Amino acid sequence: xxxxxxxxxxxxxxxxxxxxxxxxxxxxxxxxxxxxxxxxxxxxxxxxxxxxxxxxxxxxxxxxxxxxxxxxxxxxxxxxxxxxxxxxxxxxxxxxxxxxxxxxxxxxxxxxxxxxxxxxxxxxxxxxxxxxxxxxxxxxxxxxxxxxxxxxxxxxxxxxxxxxxxxxxxxxxxxxxxxxxxxxxxxxxxxxxxxxxxxxxxxxxxxxxxxxxxxxxxxxxxxxxxxxxxxxxxxxxxxxxxxxxxxxxxxxxxxxxxxxxxxxxxxxxxxxxxxxxxxxxxxxxxxxxxxxxxxxxxxxxxxxxxxxxxxxxxxxxxxxxxxxxxxxxxxxxxxxxxxxxxxxxxxxxxxxxxxxxxxxxxxxxxxxxxxxxxxxxx
Amino acid sequence: xxxxxxxxxxxxxxxxxxxxxxxxxxxxxxxxxxxxxxxxxxxxxxxxxxxxxxxxxxxxxxxxxxxxxxxxxxxxxxxxxxxxxxxxxxxxxxxxxxxxxxxxxxxxxxxxxxxxxxxxxxxxxxxxxxxxxxxxxxxxxxxxxxxxxxxxxxxxxxxxxxxxxxxxxxxxxxxxxxxxxxxxxxxxxxxxxxxxxxxxxxxxxxxxxxxxxxxxxxxxxxxxxxxxxxxxxxxxxxxxxxxxxxxxxxxxxxxxxxxxxxxxxxxxxxxxxxxxxxxxxxxxxxxxxxxxxxxxxxxxxxxxxxxxxxxxxxxxxxxxxxxxxxxxxxxxxxxxxx
Numbered sequence: 001x002x003x004x005x006x007x008x009x010x011x012x013x014x015x016x017x018x019x020x021x022x023x024x025x026x027x028x029x030x031x032x033x034x035x036x037x038x039x040x041x042x043x044x045x046x047x048x049x050x051x052x053x054x055x056x057x058x059x060x061x062x063x064x065x066x067x068x069x070x071x072x073x074x075x076x077x078x079x080x081x082x083x084x085x086x087x088x089x090x091x092x093x094x095x096x097x098x099x100x101x102x103x104x105x106x107x108x109x110x111x112x113x114x115x116x117x118x119x120x121x122x123x124x125x126x127x128x129x130x131x132x133x134x135x136x137x138x139x140x141x142x143x144x145x146x147x148x149x150x151x152x153x154x155x156x157x158x159x160x161x162x163x164x165x166x167x168x169x170x171x172x173x174x175x176x177x178x179x180x181x182x183x184x185x186x187x188x189x190x191x192x193x194x195x196x197x198x199x200x201x202x203x204x205x206x207x208x209x210x211x212x213x214x215x216x217x218x219x220x221x222x223x224x225x226x227x228x229x230x231x232x233x234x235x236x237x238x239x240x241x242x243x244x245x246x247x248x249x250x251x252x253x254x255x256x257x258x259x260x261x262x263x264x265x266x267x268x269x270x271x272x273x274x275x276x277x278x279x280x281x282x283x284x285x286x287x288x289x290x291x292x293x294x295x296x297x298x299x300x301x302x303x304x305x306x307x308x309x310x311x312x313x314x315x316x317x318x319x320x321x322x323x324x325x326x327x328x329x330x331x332x333x334x335x336x337x338x339x340x341x342x343x344x345x346x347x348x349x350x351x352x353x354x355x356x357x358x359x360x361x362x363x364x365x366x367x368x369x370x371x372x373x374x375x376x377x378x
Numbered sequence: 379x380x381x382x383x384x385x386x387x388x389x390x391x392x393x394x395x396x397x398x399x400x401x402x403x404x405x406x407x408x409x410x411x412x413x414x415x416x417x418x419x420x421x422x423x424x425x426x427x428x429x430x431x432x433x434x435x436x437x438x439x440x441x442x443x444x445x446x447x448x449x450x451x452x453x454x455x456x457x458x459x460x461x462x463x464x465x466x467x468x469x470x471x472x473x474x475x476x477x478x479x480x481x482x483x484x485x486x487x488x489x490x491x492x493x494x495x496x497x498x499x500x501x502x503x504x505x506x507x508x509x510x511x512x513x514x515x516x517x518x519x520x521x522x523x524x525x526x527x528x529x530x531x532x533x534x535x536x537x538x539x540x541x542x543x544x545x546x547x548x549x550x551x552x553x554x555x556x557x558x559x560x561x562x563x564x565x566x567x568x569x570x571x572x573x574x575x576x577x578x579x580x581x582x583x584x585x586x587x588x589x590x591x592x593x594x595x596x597x598x599x600x601x602x603x604x605x606x607x608x609x610x611x612x613x614x615x616x617x618x619x620x621x622x623x624x625x626x627x628x629x630x631x632x633x634x635x636x637x638x639x640x641x642x643x644x645x646x647x648x649x650x651x652x653x654x655x656x657x658x659x660x661x662x663x664x665x666x667x668x669x670x671x672x673x674x675x676x677x678x679x680x681x682x683x684x685x686x687x688x689x690x691x692x693x694x695x696x697x698x699x700x701x702x703x704x705x706x707x708x709x710x711x712x713x714x715x716x
Binding site for chain 1: 403429434435437439440441442443444445446447448449450451452453470471474475479480481482483484485486487488489490519520522542543544569570571572616619620621622623626653654657658661
């Protein structure tokens with residue numbers, strides 16, 4: 001497959017929705033008020049912070065301060081901020097394991113997000129989750145999930161609970177492109193459509209499931225079209241433009257609020273490997289160069305400068321601020337204590353239960369009988 | 379106190395819990411219009427409506443996962459999986475999600491979910507519909523696995539399961555649904571994690587759960603008469619957590635144990651019980667612990683083959699006699715039986 005095909009958003013087919021490119025967004029921006037202008041600069045600020053935070057996390061990983069897997073949102077910043085802006089504080093978010101940026105943009109304290117990566121007690125999941133399992137009830141981020149597709153039935157059930165209670169809330173459930181091939185995706189979309197559940201499913205399509213391309217894994221590579229099997233409304237949007245993503249996400253959220261599920265496909269880039277440890281050698285130099293050219297931070301910054309919303313000086317200041325906040329988060333995380341080993345058995349069950357095992361490895365089930373005294377003195 | 383079937387006890391308890399708590403609702407295949415494959419939910423669609431008695435698509439992973447998600451938001455779903463065999467299709471949602479969510483997020487989300495599902499062979503349903511795989515769930519910390527054997531326990535343990543804030547796999551059994559017993563009128567939940575000594579005795583401890591606890595009680599009565607044996611019977615009731623103390627205390631008294639189980643022998647629940655006895659009552663044992671379990675084959679359809687594969691009361695009696703013979707503790711006249 002040529003890189004040209006890969007890096008181009010597929011042209012709209014008759015009858016399909018197709019949304020804004022940067023050019024359209026520029027026109028849109030030029031004609032709207034200061035609220036929209038402020039939104040754009042806020043988006044940029046959030047995008048830069050995600051970028052610097054993720055870079056700081058990658059460095060901490062190479063310093064062995066972060067363990068396990070560590071998947072970064074590099075290249076997906078525009079998608080993250082556009083999506084999060086369409087949610088209300090009372091809405092719920094379920095994500096996959098590439099979720100640091102979502103946690104930050106949803107408003108969770110960056111220090112607590114970094115502390116979770118470091119496995120510390122101040123972490124957003126108290127050090128029990130790590131990179132893949134960020135959770136915050138107050139911000140209604142109901143989890144990053146490490147199993148591909150695992151979050152989709154759960155998010156669907158959260159939407160069921162909202163519908164059951166008749167409250168004005170929705171669920172957003174993000175996933176990667178590879179996830180649309182798993183059974184849980186199809187079972188969940190079917191259920192959501194049958195029961196008219198208030199949920200927006202979002203496919204973040206960076207065209208790579210680890211190293212496997214969408215074309216090699218999905219018989220219908222235009223993933224938003226899969227919604228048509230469930231008579232569900234769907235749209236594909238340029239994920240390198242935060243304003244376009246925001247507007248599409250607003251349409252999707254409005255549909256969900258009206259009691260119908262929606263599938264939104266967001267076309268993004270993955271600037272680096274699948275996770276921090278993946279050098280991404282399976283991608284050609286030409287493709288990587290093209291990906292970097294399309295880096296949403298670079299293109300959106302240029303756009304903001306061109307349209308006069310930000311000066312080069314302000315761009316630098318935003319960057320400096322992001323660097324210092326990311327650094328502060330790492331300093332906080334490193335200073336935070338590890339969870340006490342005495343808490344190891346605190347989170348197996350929510351309702352305490354008789355005979356729950358609190359044994360450490362090597363401990364006997366029963367205390368051995370004391371050695372007979374007669375024998376011992378012999 | 380009323381006499382009723384295991385099925386009726388389940389049905390009545392689900393109904394009363396739905397009346398008690400509007401957050402309790404039912405989901406599963408064919409539980410509404412069809413009244414449930416085994417009629418546990420008969421009439422409940424008419425009584426509670428489609429919102430609370432939800433017929434689902436054939437999508438175990440999807441609807442079980444949806445129940446988990448609804449539970450995360452505070453509802454108390456009771457999911458029926460038609461038989462435990464089909465729960466394999468929901469294994470990721472149960473093992474990787476329901477059992478993990480409380481711990482994985484540092485105690486921030488609870489999953490007050492009940493998964494009701496029957497096990498059981500002996501119905502000529504063949505290899506894929508006759509399994510007893512509760513072990514898969516009992517293996518997983520974060521899960522609670524309950525296996526009532528009597529109508530009274532069906533009620534008290536269902537009350538406990540619904541009111542508990544953790545995911546509970548509630549094991550029923552096809553051949554227990556029509557068994558009858560006394561059921562208390564009061565709504566008193568059982569304590570999860572506790573076994574019960576259902577018959578006091580001093581000669582040998584017989585341990586089972588679900589259908590095999592029922593079989594154990596029958597065998598104990600039979601051998602009391604024919605072999606003058608005083609058998610202690612333990613109904614495990616809770617497979618996770620496991621009440622090791624009750625098992626060990628009994629064996630310290632009887633000095634011998636036979637475990638009967640409807641699952642496969644190798645790596646089965648009985649292996650864990652035997653290890654428990656070895657650890658806690660090694661010095662008290664007069665004989666090796668015996669296990670009676672299903673033959674290790676995919677369950678055949680044909681009746682004689684199926685019967686041969688399933689543990690029978692005769693198999694249990696034989697194992698008890700052999701165990702006691704080996705240490706010279708047989709009580710009935712020698713030579714009378716094998």
